[in-house]
Amino acid sequence: MALVYELFLLSHCSHFRPPMFSFGNMPLIEPSRVCILGATGRTGRGVLQIFLSERYRNLELHIYVRSQAKLLALFPGIESYAGVKVFEGSITNVKLLTQCLSGMDTIITTLGENENIPGVRVLNDAATTTVSALETLSQEATYDWNRPRLILLSSATWNTNFAAARPRPVHWAIRNAFCYSYEDLLRAQAIYAAQPQLLQLCLVQPPALIEEEPTGHILSTEKVSLAVSYADLAAGIVEIVTSEAYRDTSAIGVSSASEDQLHHLPEMGRRIVRGILARYAPWYFALEWKLWGLLFGHST
Numbered sequence: 001m002a003l004v005y006e007l008f009l010l011s012h013c014s015h016f017r018p019p020m021f022s023f024g025n026m027p028l029i030e031p032s033r034v035c036i037l038g039a040t041g042r043t044g045r046g047v048l049q050i051f052l053s054e055r056y057r058n059l060e061l062h063i064y065v066r067s068q069a070k071l072l073a074l075f076p077g078i079e080s081y082a083g084v085k086v087f088e089g090s091i092t093n094v095k096l097l098t099q100c101l102s103g104m105d106t107i108i109t110t111l112g113e114n115e116n117i118p119g120v121r122v123l124n125d126a127a128t129t130t131v132s133a134l135e136t137l138s139q140e141a142t143y144d145w146n147r148p149r150l151i152l153l154s155s156a157t158w159n160t161n162f163a164a165a166r167p168r169p170v171h172w173a174i175r176n177a178f179c180y181s182y183e184d185l186l187r188a189q190a191i192y193a194a195q196p197q198l199l200q201l202c203l204v205q206p207p208a209l210i211e212e213e214p215t216g217h218i219l220s221t222e223k224v225s226l227a228v229s230y231a232d233l234a235a236g237i238v239e240i241v242t243s244e245a246y247r248d249t250s251a252i253g254v255s256s257a258s259e260d261q262l263h264h265l266p267e268m269g270r271r272i273v274r275g276i277l278a279r280y281a282p283w284y285f286a287l288e289w290k291l292w293g294l295l296f297g298h299s300t
């Protein structure tokens with residue numbers, strides 16, 4: 001099955017549009033007030049890193065985290081950066097999130113859970129809290145409500161074009177291996193999509209996320225490759241936020257530009273096997289963590 005998928009990918013990779021490293025030649029939007037939820041995660045910290053650069057020094061940046069200590073460990077001194085405000089609280093704290101979202105023109109959420117854990121609901125909770133916060137802000141708005149863009153880290157699995165390009169057994173395996181995270185994601189997407197008067201939703205739908213050096217990103221509504229590195233995904237998200245070309249895009253894939261992606265197949269296979277085990281044996285992760293604890297004195 002893996003070989004068939006490899007051949008399939010090879011035959012499709014050449015149809016990608018050339019990478020869009022387009023800051024130089026594409027009209028840019030100037031988002032002036034951006035909120036990031038999930039900035040301590042691997043995708044979120046990449047996005048934050050870019051927005052902290054000199055290029056975006058005029059940006060007003062609100063960062064909502066559940067652990068300020070973790071954020072400070074990743075970005076020492078960030079609380080004293082000009083334009084940056086950190087909000088620490090639970091993802092269900094409507095009052096605090098309302099303060100955080102006040103005046104924001106762009107909300108980026110890179111929250112999520114990669115393991116297939118039954119009952120995961122971080123995205124559902126974030127969506128409910130965000131919608132409540134925006135309802136309050138829209139009711140309090142003195143002038144017409146300027147609905148913010150909400151950029152949601154989603155998944156290629158839920159893009160019809162991208163999923164149709166996958167062999168059906170592969171698609172089945174991926175859906176099952178991440179079924180609990182996907183349930184959470186789909187609930188969140190539905191909550192946001194039901195509020196077009198409050199927010200403008202844009203789904204970022206990457207393939208497998210991997211830890212690797214950046215190779216450039218490709219944005220496309222037609223195809224994704226096998227994988228995207230966190231750094232390329234972060235750069236892609238920033239381009240979606242700042243490029244006029246994507247202002248009205250409702251769903252878009254981000255891939256890494258590297259042509260050599262097949263070496264990720266073993267790691268992807270490992271994740272799928274673990275996820276499917278967890279799907280059909282819900283105690284699987286508890287057992288795995290216990291074994292790791294016994295063997296190495298800590299959990300995975």
Ligand SMILES: NC(=O)c1ccc[n+]([C@@H]2O[C@H](COP(=O)([O-])OP(=O)(O)OC[C@H]3O[C@@H](n4cnc5c(N)ncnc54)[C@H](OP(=O)(O)O)[C@@H]3O)[C@@H](O)[C@H]2O)c1
Pocket residue numbers: 037038039040041042043044066067070090091110111112113114122153154155156181185206207208209210
């Ligand atoms: N893995 C893949 O191949 C793949 C492919 C496509 C899409 N995705 C999507 O990507 C997302 C994961 O992105 P990632 O790898 O960047 O995630 P990550 O590194 O695990 O970071 C997740 C972020 O969410 C926060 N978070 C998690 N649970 C929370 C909770 N209960 N309350 C508040 N904050 C919470 C984390 O906060 P802390 O730092 O405080 O823990 C962190 O900031 C998933 O939603 C998944 O559907 C994954």
